[in-house]
Amino acid sequence: MAEPFEPKIVAFVCNWCTYAGADLAGTSRTKYETNVRIIRFPCTGRIDFMLLIKAFQNGADGIIVSGCHPNDCHYTSGNFHARRRWIVFKSMLDFMGFPTERITFSWVSAAEGKKWAELVNETTDSVRALGPFTEYKNLDFTTFNQMDHEAIAR
Amino acid sequence: MELKLLSTSDIAVFVDGLLKAGKVVVAPVLKQSGKVFFKPVQSFAEVATDYIQTAFSAKEVVFPKVEELFTYQHNEDGSLDIKDQLDRIPETVVWGLRPCDAAGFDYLNQFFLKENPDVYFKARYDKTTLVTVSCSKCDESCFCTSVDSHPGDTKGSDILLTAMDGKCYVEVITDNGLALINSAKELFTSTDTLSKEAFLAKPATHFSMDEIKDKIQYAYASAEWKHASMGCYSCGACAFACPTCTCFDIQDEGTQDHGKRVRCWDACGMSQFTKHASGHNPRNTQTERRRQRLMHKFKYSVENLGVVSCVGCGRCIRVCPSHLNIFENILSVMN
């Protein structure tokens, strides 16, 4: 009787490129999946990896991180710093066994409304296929009392 | 108190029987790291037997490192559900405690239940039976004989086993212990002579509690505290490994919509422990924090609860990255 699973996708985007691109998708009346919740940052360079972790902690099933193309950053080099951070963070998560296919990184410019819509659709489809991120919720399994198992199931 | 005998080969039968009867059995288990921890087991075969002391104490059974006090949920109709787990705690047997650990449970009992009983602790403690095994060996970090205990002490236990050749003495100390024995009566034979001294370890005695009670009142002003605390890294390892450390923090985790309140361990050695909202910290240096820890163990708990809260298990010395030594420190500040 449960509703079919619809993933919660959180998108961390930069104000000058990707957010504008998403706006363009809207003004162009491009239809795309509604699972995404967009969070606007001045620049991808502002995105701290702890924000991504917090999104998963609060129930996100998938994440999109998107900003200006290299050399197009409104603040010159913010996206270069972000790129380094993502390279390291992705490999860190992979080493810990985290399903990194739940996080999608991309460059979407202000003119790429169509790309934004495609990105959201692709990500939603792939996360829907992966299913809810129960492995993360099931981490909290202390073994002393059966009641803790039930707390987790809740 | 009743005295029985159990043959060594029947220990596994007894424990597996408890598991079959649906009890949760928590016993020492050897992990990949080479350290031994108290964990729930599915059969006696998992229980570690050749070790001196576990890395952490068994206090988690009655005082978990993370304890959900209650959950809350706002419903669509505006009502609020608050739920706790107090009536869903299973019958638990802790197997393989050391006498120092059992003495630790005795202290926890005094601390949590004496005045204004802690309902969460009580709910777990009332469902727990403690089966202790006497120590046949010890290392240089053990000092139970300095704190009013010894390797064959029954304090705090429901049952105390002392292994001999091929069989064990079974001292049944409480009604809880008797109930457990009676669930497998056929494995036990009666006896009336107890001579376990020869099978007990002989840890070095560094001081006596009488000596401490006499001199500790002058220790507060000792210049040695600075020296005793210089190596301290201000982590919580000693407090978390200790069978009697009870400091906790209460945190709310959740949103306006739903969430939970948890109790988790805290440590007086950590630098922010006594920091006030104003920014003032009455124990601003590690010297003051170490002094507080030791004075609490050897003086304040004796004054407040009548029980010394150090049981001489030596875990704090073993887990400390600096191997800070609690009994050496006590001796130096008293002199």
Next chain:
Amino acid sequence: MQDKAAELLKNGTVNLLIGFSEDLGKRPVPCFIETAEEANILVFNQECKNNLSVYLHKKEVKDAVKIGLVSNIATLRSVMQLLSENQLWSLTITYLTVNTAGALVVLSSAEELEAYVQANFPTCRAEDKEMLDKLNAMTRAERWAYWKDQLSECVKCYACRAVCPMCYCTVCTTECNQPQWIKTSAETSGNFEYHTMRAMHLGGRCINCGECGRICPAGIPVHLLTAQMNLEIEQEFGGKTGWSLKSEYAMNSFKPGDKENFIK
């Protein structure tokens, strides 16, 4: 070493010497001596693994200003990294170490230290390399199971953070509660978050002394997280940690050609 230490304390070059002495169980433990007479308690051998540079952040040590530091190679590299991060400007440090030939070496300036470290730079420890290879050969799901099993033991004592010379923030992110980034309780998900956070903050700064994993009371090999991070960072971006007075922090800089193959 005892004689040199006594000499430095006597002639005032050093006010406080941090070294190792032996406890009742013959284990080397950190010791802090202020007079020449105490120098005879000093020991130094392969078992002296503690990274004593972490004490350089301690208020009582900072107040003494002129410090003597008995160091193994990891300690010297940590100091190099701290110097490159400009954390030790208020201290004058004399380093006492023993080289591979067993001879005492005394380093009295940052330049001497840099020369010594670069001439004696250690390779990745064999046992760490073995564990990293083993973990990298596992499937991702196996790694998840491994870290879940390990990190469920974590009690959030923060001993790993306390012994790390690079964790010198006066207010750590874990202590921020507006908002609460990292859960304070020792739930496994919070433990994952904490250790990921710590490894990320140490990426490109950790010198792989391995102390965090060695002293963990729960026996969790947390040093492998930062060891893996550093391996990746060195492979992708070049540069070594604890190498030079002017180390470039990999996470503070970038190259236009950084790898992009996973970005859509």
